[in-house]
Amino acid sequence: MNERLPVISLFSGAGGLDLAVEACGRTDDAAGILRVAVATDYEPQALRTLAMNFPETPTLCKDIRQTSADELLDLAGLSAGEPTLVIGGPPCTPFSKSGFWLEEKRGSLDPNASLLDEYVRVVRDTRPEAFILENVQGLTYSTHRAQFTRLLQQLEDLGYNPRAKVLLAAEYGVPQLRRRVFVVGRRDGKAFHFPPITHSGVSERDRKIDATKLPFVTAHDAIGDLLPGTPESREVVDGEYGELASEVPPGQNYLWHTDRYGGRDVFKWRSRYWTFLLRLDPDRPASTLQAQPGPWVGPFHWENVVSASGEKRARRLRVPELLRLMTFPDDFKLDGNRTDIQRQLGNAVPVQLGKVVVEALMEQLGHLDRSRRSHHQQLELGA
Structure with missing residues (x-):
């Protein structure tokens, strides 16, 4: 060439x-x-x-x-x-x-x-x-x-x-x-x-x-092999909605905690952005990764982690996972x-x-x- x-x-x-x-x-x-x-x-x-x-x-x-x-x-x-x-x-x-x-x-x-x-x-x-x-x-x-x-x-x-x-x-x-x-x-x-x-x-x-066609590449296809992975600073979703986020099932968001689903009746139906408390569904592609997400904006990983206080919490995606979901090279x-x-x-x-x-x-x-x-x-x- x-x-x-x-x-x-x-x-x-x-x-x-x-x-x-x-x-x-x-x-x-x-x-x-x-x-x-x-x-x-x-x-x-x-x-x-x-x-x-x-x-x-x-x-x-x-x-x-x-x-x-x-x-x-x-x-x-x-x-x-x-x-x-x-x-x-x-x-x-x-x-x-x-x-x-x-x-x-x-x-x-x-x-x-x-x-x-x-x-x-x-x-x-x-x-x-x-x-x-x-x-x-x-x-x-x-x-x-x-x-x-x-x-x-x-x-x-x-x-x-x-x-x-x-x-x-x-x-x-x-x-x-x-x-x-x-x-x-x-x-x-x-x-x-x-x-x-x-x-x-x-x-x-x-x-x-x-x-x-070929099936969609799922989140698990892309990042499943990175588990358990290495924890990162500030990855734990804690604070005001930390406990609620940890209870949201994979693929669900804050709507889980409305009167129409199985969580707590905390939020009004369609009162927040779709990405609020959103968790990845391992069997589907990720939703759009946002450039400047707020503290409660997902997608968060589908697996919980244990916080410093010993409680289960959702976690933010880690850098190696972000790279994979954007199809950037691992290195x-x-x-x-x-x-x-x-x-x-x-x-x-x-x-x-x-x-x-x-x-x-x-x-x-x-x-x-x-x-x-x-x-x-x-x-x-x-x-």
């Missing part, structure tokens, strides 16, 4: 899409076909995480609004038209459901929404062969229709014929019911075709199972404390989901042959 094809990574964060790019086409006996030629983010911590895992990749810690395309191209050693891909997910805070309680979020008035325009600008000025943009599903909601429509129109005006679709991570082998919107476009104007679904199971919206390193790590991973793209999209694009561009896929991947795609 000749020199790997160059990629410009924007809003890189913890590097979920960067890992997907580097893994594209990698097999047991061959390296991947892509390399991240430059990665950028405005958070120093994100760049420290990237440096620990991508030591050969040039990085730039700078606000994208003050970053020219020429600066990115120079760091990557490229000229306009030479990047194979531009990838990235502009910060999703303006479009996340968790921000809807803020009026400026509901009305799409958050100034960070303009970062979508910055992404378009970099695509315009670097002229990659293709691009991949990802974001939270909330970007597609009616409250953000103006921003989303403008994004697609701007990319259309550049000739990239953008295609957008909300993907459920569990339907592509990720042990998590996380939905992300992907927008993909090609410089030659040909339409991108999203990869076929490979897995099926019960989700929060679908009770039908397609027997022709991936993250800078910062436990809260920092949760935020970085909660904002990231599951690596397996990104990889499926990247490989589909590389195949359609003619850069990747299915023979470069692993045997397991070929089975998943019915090759």
